Amino acid sequence: MKRNDHKHLSENELIALAKKDKSYFGALYEMYFEPIYRFTFKRLGGDEDVAADVTQLTFMKAMIHIQQYEDRGFAFKSWLYRIAQNEVNMYFRKEQKTKHVSIEKRHISEICQEAQLGRYMSIEEQERLVQLLNEMEDEALDLIELRFFQELSFKEIATIYNISEANAKMRVYRILERLHKKWEQGS
Amino acid sequence: MRKFKLQSDERPIEPSHAQIDRHKNVERFYHDYELLTKRSKKPIYRDRKLYLLMVLIGIILFLLFFED
Numbered sequence: 001m002k003r004n005d006h007k008h009l010s011e012n013e014l015i016a017l018a019k020k021d022k023s024y025f026g027a028l029y030e031m032y033f034e035p036i037y038r039f040t041f042k043r044l045g046g047d048e049d050v051a052a053d054v055t056q057l058t059f060m061k062a063m064i065h066i067q068q069y070e071d072r073g074f075a076f077k078s079w080l081y082r083i084a085q086n087e088v089n090m091y092f093r094k095e096q097k098t099k100h101v102s103i104e105k106r107h108i109s110e111i112c113q114e115a116q117l118g119r120y121m122s123i124e125e126q127e128r129l130v131q132l133l134n135e136m137e138d139e140a141l142d143l144i145e146l147r148f149f150q151e152l153s154f155k156e157i158a159t160i161y162n163i164s165e166a167n168a169k170m171r172v173y174r175i176l177e178r179l180h181k182k183w184e185q186g187s
Numbered sequence: 188m189r190k191f192k193l194q195s196d197e198r199p200i201e202p203s204h205a206q207i208d209r210h211k212n213v214e215r216f217y218h219d220y221e222l223l224t225k226r227s228k229k230p231i232y233r234d235r236k237l238y239l240l241m242v243l244i245g246i247i248l249f250l251l252f253f254e255d
Contacts, residue, residue, distance in 0.1 A: 026213045026216075026217065029213050029216055033207070033210075034207055037207055037210060037211070038201065041200070041201070041206075042201070045200065046200045046202075048202065048206055048210075051210075052210035056216065056219060059216060060216075060219065060220055064224070092189045093188075095188060095189075097188075098188045098190050099189045099190070100189075100190050100192045101189050101190070101191055101192070102191075102192055102193075102200060103192070104194050104199060105193065105194060108193065123193075126193055127193055130191050130192065130193050133191050134190050134191055141189070141191075
């Protein structure tokens with residue numbers, strides 16, 4: 001395995017080499033393990049071992065399909081996020097039991113502000129908002145998670161979904177509008 | 188299936204450096220990849236069906252050869 005001869009190489013050069021020789025993929029693994037592990041860890045609500053398995057699977061799929069990666073102006077990291085996103089969703093689908101994912105209170109506050117639900121929320125109101133989120137379909141939840149819990153930019157979300165940045169923004173704000181309506185209906 | 192729940196404490200959901208280091212292992216990654224992708228090394232004579240198929244093909248070729 002080529003371990004130390006990659007330090008002078010750029011990401012694009014490493015990808016090109018990894019397409020020909022899998023041993024160069026190790027350098028990409030070293031570069032991106034941490035952000036991808038953080039991503040899966042958060043999406044799985046802090047489940048350390050499952051996040052490690054999902055991260056491992058993400059990199060395996062990336063190595064198997066690296067020939068399909070083309071640099072179309074988005075970063076390799078975003079391509080990895082897209083694979084990780086699919087792997088996490090597959091994990092949730094396979095799970096027979098309901099998996100509870102914790103949300104930090106500050107993230108609830110951010111959703112609350114963006115959806116114009118008021119500046120401050122009591123614990124009961126926060127619980128109610130979580131309940132409303134749980135009633136939404138998976139696709140909407142994925143977007144909410146990426147934007148507010150993972151704190152990804154619209155550009156990064158757009159890359160994951162292979163859509164334009166404006167489209168990503170529009171989708172997120174439509175979900176927030178729906179959330180706002182549901183909130184109003186319940187009040 | 189996933190359900191959200193409000194976190195009871197203020198601790199951010201982030202892995203520690205120790206947790207990251209514990210799972211970041213490129214050697215194990217390559218090892219797992221080999222296990223996942225390598226072909227079965229089972230010899231032909233161990234695979235009964237394939238072995239019989241080979242014998243059958245051999246007999247057919249033998250008969251075709253001696254028919255002329």
